[in-house]
Structure formats: C-alpha cells, structure tokens
Amino acid sequence: MTQPLRIRIGQYTHSGHKSVNQDFVGARLPTGATLGHKGAVLAIADGISSSDVSQIASETAVSGFIEDYYCTPEAWSVKQSAERVLQALNAWLFAQTRNSPYRFERDRGYICTFSTLIFKARHAHLLHAGDTRIYRLANQQLEPLTEDHRHCVDADTHYLTSALGVHPHLRFDYHQLDLEPGDTFILASDGAYEFFDASDITQVIDAQRDDLNGAARTLVEQALACGSRDNLSVQIARVEALPDxxxxxxxxxxxxxxxxxxxxAGTDFDGYRILRSLYISSRSHVYLARDTLNNGPVAIKVPAMEGRDNPHYLERFLMEDWIARRFNHNHLLKAARREHExxxxxxxxxxxEGQTLSQWLKDNPYPDLARVRDIVQQVASGLQALHRQAMVHRDLRPDNLMIDAQGTVTIIDFGSASVAGLSEGRSRDGVIYGAALYAAPEYFLGEPGDLRSDLYSLAVIVYQMLTGKHPYGPKVARTRTRAEQHKLRYRSAQEHRPSVPDWVDECLRKATQISPHKRYTELSEFIYDLNNPNPAFARKSQPPLIERNPVLFWQGVSLILLVLLVVQFA
Structure with a gap:
C-alpha cells in the first residue's frame, strides 16, 4: 500500500472587539480517491469594514469555493478548477452589488478579500486576491507567499486594488509550490497578522503540535491582547507525509x-461468462463476454502477463476504465454498466461490432472527400469531448477508431491518454506515446503535448485516407531535436492524389505543421477549413521551389554562386 498525502489542519476566527465578524474561514480534508484527485483545501476571506454586507460575501466566497471546487471534474487541473470557481463567485458577488441599493457605492457592496491554499500530491497551489496573507514557516522564519493587493494613499487611507466582487473579472495571483514533509503554512487576516511574528508562531505551534485548532486560537488571543481592534482569523496547515x-x-x-x-471460453469471471478471445497483444488480452445479470455482450480487457509487475503499466491500463466511466458520448468508447462489485x-x-479504420481502408481505398469528412467530423466530435475535460488522447490512429455497420465512428483505447488532473505532481515518465507514424513531433522531443497534438494525429489520418501515404513518412519518429525537425518538409497530398483540392491540401499542410504553434488552435477551425475553402488558401500561390523540388532549388543556388564567382574573378 503506497503512502497517501497527509495534512494536519487547524483554524480559528473571532469577531474581536466588533459586533459582527466579517471574516470567514473554511477547510476540507477529504479521504480516499477524492484526496488524490482534488486534494485538501483551506480558504480565508475578509470583508471590508465600510460594507454592512461584506460578511455575506466572505461566507459565500469561502463556502461556495470549497463546495464548488469539489464539484469540478476530476480530470481538470487544480488551477483550471479553482480559477473557474473563483471567476464564477466573483461574477455573482459583483452582480449582487449591481442589483442592490449599493450599486453606486462600490465600497459598501458585496466585497471581500480571498486566499486559498490547495494541497494536492506533492504541490501546494496558492490563489490570492486582496490583503489576507499566506505564510510558510521554515527554519523559524516566516516567509510571506502573497503580496497585498492594497494601495496606500497615506497613513490613514488605503484601498484594495483587487478583491472578490470589485470588478466583473477577477485579477488574482496564482503560484504552485513544491512541498516537503514538515512544511507549515499560515493563512491570516490583517487583524491577526499585524500583531504576531515568526517567533510567536513557532513557539505556539511547537507547544501545540497535536492541536492546531488550539494553536490558531492561541495566536488570535495573543493578537487581541496586543491591541488588535479588527476581526481576527488564523488557519494552520502542516504537511506530515507526501505520496511517492x-x-x-x-x-x-x-x-x-x-x-x-x-x-x-466458458470461464465464469467476476459476474461475466467469457465467450471467446477477440484480440491478444503484448499490452492486453481482450475477450467477448456476456454479463450474467442482464445477458448483454461486453468486452473484457485484462493486462498482459508481461506487465503485471509494473505499477506504471497497470496505472495506464486502468486509465481506460477511468476515462470511459466519465463519458456517455456517441463517439467515445463507453464503460460497461457495472451492477456488482x-x-x-x-x-x-x-x-x-464493426471494424477498425485500418481494416475499413483496406476495403475502401481512396475514399471520396465526402466520406472522409463524415468520418473525421465524428472523430473530432469525440476528441472535443475529451479536450473539454482537459484530456488528450495521445494515441489517435486508424487501429483505435472503430466503424460499425451504420457508419458510426468510435474512438477506443484511452490507455495512453493524458489527464491534467491526474498528472499533477507526477514526474515525467519519458515514454513516447502513440504510433510512430501518427504521433505528433513534440512527443519525440519529450514534450507532454496538448489538443494540437491530437489535431496533428487526426490530420495525418485524413492525409492517409486521401492518399494512402503519410505527410512526412517515418522521418518524424527519427528526430530527437528541433534542428532535425526543422529539416522536415511536408509532401503535398496532390503528389500522391492530384484530385485533392488545393485548399484541402493547404488545410492539411497547416494541421500537420511540425511546430504546434503553427497549427490550428482548435479542432473546429480544422474541420471548418476541411469543409469550406479558406480564402487565405485560395489566394496562396503554389509551394516554394525548395518544397516542390529541393534538388532543383539548390542546383539553382549553386549555379548563381558560380556565376558570381566567375564575374568577381574576371
């Protein structure tokens, strides 16, 4: 059993000498898979004293953030999840002020500062807006991790430059920090942090190591004793263990x-009856089976014997089940309904039931453009569903596309997929995913890839369907540096199939650019240009001579240089 993340948390808030506490604190330390997928959260908010409703803003910000953060997809990264939730909360608070009697007096509206610390795997993610603060206590030194979003006009006048509810779009700071066992973090409102220092915190925490709630309360009481007249809040988090x-x-x-x-065949296995073998490879064995509860057919995939002692292989194997259970999409492989443990x-x-695109192409070589567009549109629909959930397939190829008798195309095999929410805090494995002829060039440079990498693979498949060839052949897989990749040249699809329209060829040229930054940024743009002549492509002249005939180009250059030398010496 591997070591999970372990965090100890304590917190305390007090109205101080005021009748209303406009501070609000909250924390959630989940267990099991939720801790692994989403992490632990601490959040603190501080209302502004000029407002009579900012305590509502503070409570809404903290409670809403924690609740909604854990409702975001597990596939999203911490930053994506937290940012989406924060922007939504900010928009709601801003709208409340706009629809209230305080719409012309912004400093009396639903406004609060906000800071949160999210612990996931071996990292802490910090998001901050306003003048609440987050510190890290290391070697008895109090290291500030946030900067106050506050402008001081003079000793008695200052105002917030960023906070929730001030503007329709929130400006906030984000940082990711590496964690070490024993790291201690403190979140505090200004009513507390202006009245303690590192030695106070170190002594209190050392004295109450097993009672961080008590430590937070002691720090608040000390700040009160030192003359604080504001609301006071303190949160403490200590990292006790980190996962591998x-x-x-x-x-x-x-x-x-x-x-x-x-x-x-005939084996009863975990609620299924094995009917026959479908596919055997070095990665897995796939069987056709019947669910004994509902008699429905299912495909059962089990890990190959060669990888059963490899934790990384088993993790990639389970990735397919993890992804399939999060979608119900016509063009993505679905998980079988599980009615038993x-x-x-x-x-x-x-x-x-059907055949792979590889098999289909053997029976239907050189399909017409309309059929190619239909297939590609379906594949793109499935890919877009993956990309919206921060997933990249990374192994798109004809063998991983199934076509049934009705012509429906389904993307299968998610074992190589990248999921933002699962890869955070993980070290790179150095593996190049995908088949060599279809994998995007950036994978061979050790880069993780993104949706443009899937777009490249899809464009290579389109090129193959139209021409029977690949735009770069096997050359991409042999490159390991950018210099080597810059020497690669796209071969026009018209060289293999002259009937391919110019604008379709230019569309494929752009989608299969070696540099991902030169490709389409969205699948929808690629699909549109594949179906509609792009005026930019229509105006484009034929490819330069160096691309059409490199040998002739360099022969011409050599001849020009020879003539110049003869003229110079003459």
Missing amino acids: PTVGELSRQASLLTLPPALD RGFLYVATEYL
Whole structure:
C-alpha cells in the first residue's frame, strides 16, 4: 500500500472587539480517491469594514469555493478548477452589488478579500486576491507567499486594488509550490497578522503540535491582547507525509485489486461468462463476454502477463476504465454498466461490432472527400469531448477508431491518454506515446503535448485516407531535436492524389505543421477549413521551389554562386 498525502489542519476566527465578524474561514480534508484527485483545501476571506454586507460575501466566497471546487471534474487541473470557481463567485458577488441599493457605492457592496491554499500530491497551489496573507514557516522564519493587493494613499487611507466582487473579472495571483514533509503554512487576516511574528508562531505551534485548532486560537488571543481592534482569523496547515512522486492515484487503486486469472471460453469471471478471445497483444488480452445479470455482450480487457509487475503499466491500463466511466458520448468508447462489485483488475466496456479504420481502408481505398469528412467530423466530435475535460488522447490512429455497420465512428483505447488532473505532481515518465507514424513531433522531443497534438494525429489520418501515404513518412519518429525537425518538409497530398483540392491540401499542410504553434488552435477551425475553402488558401500561390523540388532549388543556388564567382574573378 503506497503512502497517501497527509495534512494536519487547524483554524480559528473571532469577531474581536466588533459586533459582527466579517471574516470567514473554511477547510476540507477529504479521504480516499477524492484526496488524490482534488486534494485538501483551506480558504480565508475578509470583508471590508465600510460594507454592512461584506460578511455575506466572505461566507459565500469561502463556502461556495470549497463546495464548488469539489464539484469540478476530476480530470481538470487544480488551477483550471479553482480559477473557474473563483471567476464564477466573483461574477455573482459583483452582480449582487449591481442589483442592490449599493450599486453606486462600490465600497459598501458585496466585497471581500480571498486566499486559498490547495494541497494536492506533492504541490501546494496558492490563489490570492486582496490583503489576507499566506505564510510558510521554515527554519523559524516566516516567509510571506502573497503580496497585498492594497494601495496606500497615506497613513490613514488605503484601498484594495483587487478583491472578490470589485470588478466583473477577477485579477488574482496564482503560484504552485513544491512541498516537503514538515512544511507549515499560515493563512491570516490583517487583524491577526499585524500583531504576531515568526517567533510567536513557532513557539505556539511547537507547544501545540497535536492541536492546531488550539494553536490558531492561541495566536488570535495573543493578537487581541496586543491591541488588535479588527476581526481576527488564523488557519494552520502542516504537511506530515507526501505520496511517492512516481506513483499516481490509479496506481494506488491498482494495488488494491487482484490480478485476474487466465481466461478461456466458458470461464465464469467476476459476474461475466467469457465467450471467446477477440484480440491478444503484448499490452492486453481482450475477450467477448456476456454479463450474467442482464445477458448483454461486453468486452473484457485484462493486462498482459508481461506487465503485471509494473505499477506504471497497470496505472495506464486502468486509465481506460477511468476515462470511459466519465463519458456517455456517441463517439467515445463507453464503460460497461457495472451492477456488482469488481474484485479483479480488468476493464469492461461496451462491445462494438464493426471494424477498425485500418481494416475499413483496406476495403475502401481512396475514399471520396465526402466520406472522409463524415468520418473525421465524428472523430473530432469525440476528441472535443475529451479536450473539454482537459484530456488528450495521445494515441489517435486508424487501429483505435472503430466503424460499425451504420457508419458510426468510435474512438477506443484511452490507455495512453493524458489527464491534467491526474498528472499533477507526477514526474515525467519519458515514454513516447502513440504510433510512430501518427504521433505528433513534440512527443519525440519529450514534450507532454496538448489538443494540437491530437489535431496533428487526426490530420495525418485524413492525409492517409486521401492518399494512402503519410505527410512526412517515418522521418518524424527519427528526430530527437528541433534542428532535425526543422529539416522536415511536408509532401503535398496532390503528389500522391492530384484530385485533392488545393485548399484541402493547404488545410492539411497547416494541421500537420511540425511546430504546434503553427497549427490550428482548435479542432473546429480544422474541420471548418476541411469543409469550406479558406480564402487565405485560395489566394496562396503554389509551394516554394525548395518544397516542390529541393534538388532543383539548390542546383539553382549553386549555379548563381558560380556565376558570381566567375564575374568577381574576371
């Protein structure tokens, strides 16, 4: 059993000498898979004294943030999830002020400062707007991790330059910090932090190591005793243990499951009856099975014997089940409905009757452009669903696209997919995912790739469907530096199939650019240009001579240089 993240949390808030406490604090320390996928959260907010409703803003900000953060997709990164929630809360608070009697007096509206610290895997993620503060206590030194968003006019006058509810769009600071066991963090409102120093905090925390709630309360009481006249709030978090950086959440789940036995036709296995073998490879064995509860057909995939001792392989194996269970999309492989507890490590998905695109192309070489567009549109629809959830397929190729008798195309095999929310805090594995002919060039440079990498793979498939070839052949897979990749040249699709329209060829040229920054930024743009002549492509002249005939180009250059030398010496 691998070591999970362990955090100890304490907090305390007090109205001080005021009748209303406009501060609000909150924390959530989940367990199990939720801790691995979303992490632990601390949040603090401080209302402004000129407003009679800012305590509502503070409570809404903290409670709403924590609740909504854990409702965001597990596939999203911490930054994406937190930013979406914060912007939504800010818009709501701003709208409340605009629709209230204080719409012309902004400093009396629903406004509060906000700071949060999210612990996930081996990192802490900090988001901050206003003048609440976050510190890290290290070597008895109090290190400030935030800067106050506050402008001081004079000793008695200052105002916030950023806070929730001030503007329709929130400006906030974001930082990601590496964690070490023993790291201690303090979140505090100005009523508290202006009245304590590092030695106070160190002594209090050392004296109450097992009672951080008590430590937070002691710090608030000390600040009150030192003359604080404001509301006071303190939160303390100490990192007690960190997970292994090489082991992900799916690896931890895999360690809890029993490896399946050898399967044969007629075997009863975990609620299924094995009917026959469908596919065997070095990565997995796939069987057609029947669910004994509803008699429905399912595909059962079990890990190959060669990788059963490899935690990373088992994690990638479970990735397919993890992703399939989060979608119900016509063009993405669906997980089989599970009506009983799983006792073994395997993947159960819907059974698709049909053939792969590779097989289909053998029966339908050089399909017409309309059929190609239809297939590509369906694949793009599935990819867009993945991309909206911060997932990249990374292994898009004809063998991973199934076509049924009705012509419906389904993307299968998510074992190589990248999921932003699962890869945070993990060390790079150095593996190049995807088939060599279809993998985007950036993968061969050790880069993680993004949606433009899937777009490249899809464009290569389109090129193959139209021409039977690949735009760069096997050359991309042989490159390991940018200098080598810059020497690669796109081969026009018209060289292999003259009937391909100029504008379609230019569309494919752009989608398969070696540099991802030169490709389309969205799949929708690529699909549109594949269906509609782009005026920019229509006006474009034929490719330069160096691309059409490099040998002739350099022969011409050599001839010009020879003539210049003869003229110079003459």
